[in-house]
Amino acid sequence: xxxxxxxxxxxxxxxxxxxxxxxxxxxxxxxxxxxxxxxxxxxxxxxxxxxxxxxxxxxxxxxxxxxxxxxxxxxxxxxxxxxxxxxxxxxxxxxxxxxxxxxxxxxxxxxxxxxxxxxxxxxxxxxxxxxxxxxxxxxxxxxxxxxxxxxxxxxxxxxxxxxxxxxxxxxxxxxxxxxxxxxxxxxxxxxxxxxxxxxxxxxxxxxxxxxxxxxxxxxxxxxxxxxxxxxxxxxxxxxxxxxxxxxxxxxxxxxxxxxxxxxxxxxxxxxxxxxxxxxxxxxxxxxxxxxxxxxxxxxxxxxxxxxxxxxxxxxxxxxxxxxxxxxxxxxxxxxxxxxxxxxxxxxxxxxxxxxxxxxxxxxxxxxxxxxxxxxxxxxxxxxxxxxxxxxxxxx
Amino acid sequence: xxxxxxxxxxxxxxxxxxxxxxxxxxxxxxxxxxxxxxxxxxxxxxxxxxxxxxxxxxxxxxxxxxxxxxxxxxxxxxxxxxxxxxxxxxxxxxxxxxxxxxxxxxxxxxxxxxxxxxxxxxxxxxxxxxxxxxxxxxxxxxxxxxxxxxxxxxxxxxxxxxxxxxxxxxxxxxxxxxxxxxxxxxxxxxxxxxxxxxxxxxxxxxxxxxxxxxxxxxxxxxxxxxxxxxxxxxxxxxxxxxxxxxxxxxxxxxxxxxxxxxxxxxxxxxxxxxxxxxxxxxxxxxxxxxxxxxxxxxxxxxxxxxxxxxxxxxxxxxxxxxxxxxxxxxxxxxxxxxxxxxxxxxxxxxxxxxxxxxxxxxxxxxxxxxxxxxxxxxxxxxxxxxxxxxxxxxxxxxxxxxxxxx
Numbered sequence: 001x002x003x004x005x006x007x008x009x010x011x012x013x014x015x016x017x018x019x020x021x022x023x024x025x026x027x028x029x030x031x032x033x034x035x036x037x038x039x040x041x042x043x044x045x046x047x048x049x050x051x052x053x054x055x056x057x058x059x060x061x062x063x064x065x066x067x068x069x070x071x072x073x074x075x076x077x078x079x080x081x082x083x084x085x086x087x088x089x090x091x092x093x094x095x096x097x098x099x100x101x102x103x104x105x106x107x108x109x110x111x112x113x114x115x116x117x118x119x120x121x122x123x124x125x126x127x128x129x130x131x132x133x134x135x136x137x138x139x140x141x142x143x144x145x146x147x148x149x150x151x152x153x154x155x156x157x158x159x160x161x162x163x164x165x166x167x168x169x170x171x172x173x174x175x176x177x178x179x180x181x182x183x184x185x186x187x188x189x190x191x192x193x194x195x196x197x198x199x200x201x202x203x204x205x206x207x208x209x210x211x212x213x214x215x216x217x218x219x220x221x222x223x224x225x226x227x228x229x230x231x232x233x234x235x236x237x238x239x240x241x242x243x244x245x246x247x248x249x250x251x252x253x254x255x256x257x258x259x260x261x262x263x264x265x266x267x268x269x270x271x272x273x274x275x276x277x278x279x280x281x282x283x284x285x286x287x288x289x290x291x292x293x294x295x296x297x298x299x300x301x302x303x304x305x306x307x308x309x310x311x312x313x314x315x316x317x318x319x320x321x322x323x324x325x326x327x328x329x330x331x332x333x334x335x336x337x338x339x340x341x342x343x344x345x346x347x348x349x350x351x352x353x354x355x356x357x358x359x360x361x362x363x364x365x366x367x368x369x370x371x372x373x374x375x376x377x378x379x380x381x382x383x384x385x386x387x388x389x390x391x392x393x394x395x
Numbered sequence: 396x397x398x399x400x401x402x403x404x405x406x407x408x409x410x411x412x413x414x415x416x417x418x419x420x421x422x423x424x425x426x427x428x429x430x431x432x433x434x435x436x437x438x439x440x441x442x443x444x445x446x447x448x449x450x451x452x453x454x455x456x457x458x459x460x461x462x463x464x465x466x467x468x469x470x471x472x473x474x475x476x477x478x479x480x481x482x483x484x485x486x487x488x489x490x491x492x493x494x495x496x497x498x499x500x501x502x503x504x505x506x507x508x509x510x511x512x513x514x515x516x517x518x519x520x521x522x523x524x525x526x527x528x529x530x531x532x533x534x535x536x537x538x539x540x541x542x543x544x545x546x547x548x549x550x551x552x553x554x555x556x557x558x559x560x561x562x563x564x565x566x567x568x569x570x571x572x573x574x575x576x577x578x579x580x581x582x583x584x585x586x587x588x589x590x591x592x593x594x595x596x597x598x599x600x601x602x603x604x605x606x607x608x609x610x611x612x613x614x615x616x617x618x619x620x621x622x623x624x625x626x627x628x629x630x631x632x633x634x635x636x637x638x639x640x641x642x643x644x645x646x647x648x649x650x651x652x653x654x655x656x657x658x659x660x661x662x663x664x665x666x667x668x669x670x671x672x673x674x675x676x677x678x679x680x681x682x683x684x685x686x687x688x689x690x691x692x693x694x695x696x697x698x699x700x701x702x703x704x705x706x707x708x709x710x711x712x713x714x715x716x717x718x719x720x721x722x723x724x725x726x727x728x729x730x731x732x733x734x735x736x737x738x739x740x741x742x743x744x745x746x747x748x749x750x751x752x753x754x755x756x757x758x759x760x761x762x763x764x765x766x767x768x769x770x771x772x773x774x775x776x777x778x779x780x781x782x783x784x785x786x787x788x789x790x791x792x793x794x795x796x797x798x799x800x801x
Contacts, residue, residue, distance in 0.1 A: 177517045
């Protein structure tokens with residue numbers, strides 16, 4: 001009994017010592033508190049419009065007719081497209097495109113009306129600016145919805161001309177009806193998909209860098225042992241890693257709550273999962289990140305500023321490794337295996353499943369297990385890393 | 396000090412810096428490797444250009460010949476692959492929540508009979524747009540196949556009614572649209588991402604490195620020697636110190652661009668010379684931003700944190716993914732203080748539209764204009780140095796005293 005009490009006291013001593021350290025260091029405070037406070041708001045604001053609508057487009061109608069006018073009207077009526085310019089020829093439209101006044105050219109050729117009237121197929125050409133994919137996506141969606149609509153209108157006219165009317169004609173025009181249901185992000189919005197993952201990256205990276213900076217500070221001039229209570233220096237070091245983990249955990253509970261609960265509420269991001277599932281899932285995530293950062297920091301970081309210098313740019317790789325943009329099913333094996341070194345991969349996957357698709361813990365079991373395995377693995381390694389430091393400083 | 400002397404001073408500082416790098420090349424090597432890793436990562440991870448064989452599923456409540464044929468047709472396409480056939484909706488939804496599939500068809504019971512009797516059966520097409528790219532792509536493919544299937548049914552019926560094939564074609568497809576994707580005809584995701592992310596990553600690394608280098612001089616008390624070498628002229632001192640890095644990282648970014656637009660055949664419609672100037676100016680502007688941050692904030696670790704917070708937004712605010720024009724107004728202004736934004740605008744003009752200097756001069760000038768930040772940073776640096784403010788951060792001193800006691 002006494003031993004357990006002693007053990008807990010030892011851990012608590014490390015924890016309080018570490019908390020004091022965190023609050024006496026301007027840089028860690030910046031990384032632990034200012035960055036997670038700012039970034040979610042900035043990202044939320046940047047992507048607040050979700051979709052790119054009213055993309056300016058130029059139309060070239062080489063031989064106007066009732067039909068082409070109807071098509072252009074429909075085009076302008078789509079939410080995605082705004083017909084800003086009517087051009088007489090391609091050169092004029094091209095110049096507008098070069099000046100970035102439009103992002104697509106919609107060309108209805110001279111023979112279009114004639115072809116349709118002769119019961120043939122009329123061709124329309126669409127030229128898209130591919131420099132920004134979201135413009136292309138919007139224009140393509142808008143234009144193809146007009147095409148499908150026009151298809152049905154003309155078909156009905158033709159069936160009527162061929163003597164097929166009423167329900168039969170309707171069934172002929174639409175032999176199969178598709179109810180397309182976009183689950184979890186119905187508007188196809190950019191932020192609903194992007195920010196969820198970004199928020200997890202923010203948690204992962206700020207925690208990682210904060211701990212890394214503390215490790216670097218300790219290792220500068222080989223003074224790491226100063227930050228371990230004297231009577232614990234020669235004992236088993238798991239008390240130290242545990243105590244520190246407890247400290248970061250306590251500091252990060254409010255931060256995580258803010259980033260993953262309050263911010264999504266503000267920006268009305270999908271939050272389908274239950275609080276219980278979310279908390280249960282985030283526990284191993286935080287633990288895995290904390291032990292991972294301690295392992296990395298003790299082994300590799302020798303100055304407090306170098307971890308940001310050498311690893312900050314890696315965040316963008318981390319984001320793409322998580323598989324929210326480029327799906328995991330299409331990643332080369334090597335990168336897929338590599339991605340599981342980092343707690344961010346299962347963390348982001350699991351969080352997106354819980355928050356955006358309303359999965360319960362049972363559905364994210366593989367990610368959940370992966371996080372626990374990572375936490376255990378890095379816990380053991382963080383002890384060894386501290387031992388290495390002790391050995392390193394004693395010689 | 397006349398011009399010739401200044402050049403000599405510049406040289407002296409530069410030689411000193413090169414010696415320092417030779418003595419401790421660690422960080423330059425690590426950062427070069429990091430940039431190379433980022434390049435290789437995007438080049439190899441998205442080698443398909445656009446995801447292929449995305450996992451989708453079918454909920455087959457009909458179990459007829461036609462529904463099985465639909466599965467075969469789906470498997471024959473390049474972009475999706477049917478990985479499972481479920482018996483009910485819940486199973487499919489759960490698979491979607493586990494992330495195993497990105498979309499699924501729900502074929503209703505009695506579909507075949509309804510079809511034959513002109514009762515327009517309703518198909519369910521579900522897609523998971525929480526994964527925007529994969530979800531939208533598989534949705535698009537499924538919808539397209541659905542249209543084709545509908546067309547096949549129409550054709551069958553009309554043929555039985557005695558129409559010839561030409562008339563049928565006109566009846567079921569009166570309007571056809573061809574899409575031309577200017578500058579990226581393969582809709583390759585790799586081209587779209589890499590061309591901006593890789594140079595921007597280099598610029599981000601340069602910002603951090605610049606802040607680090609200046610901070611390091613302060614922390615190691617090398618700043619006195621540096622200023623002595625430069626005859627107490629901060630502008631020359633910083634120029635000489637940072638020039639080798641500008642050279643090295645410009646070279647690196649140029650090599651990346653050369654590989655992308657050369658052997659990897661990324662679209663490049665404009666002048667190579669302009670693109671090279673754009674790349675080198677990007678690195679220069681990133682250094683200027685770094686000098687500004689490090690010069691104004693003499694506390695080295697703190698300035699590093701600020702540099703990180705500033706630089707990390709380069710990717711978003713360059714506007715290559717979500718257009719800046721569609722962000723809230725204020726970000727239109729904020730994006731201008733990012734070299735990455737101007738680089739992207741230039742790149743778009745040069746590589747996509749083949750525009751010349753008459754189009755991209757504003758952004759080119761803006762990149763050169765970052766030089767003003769350099770001057771401000773250097774001025775603050777000089778000011779702080781003259782006042783004796785450039786000493787190692789107080790924490791290090793305290794620690795050393797404490798360490799000395801024991």
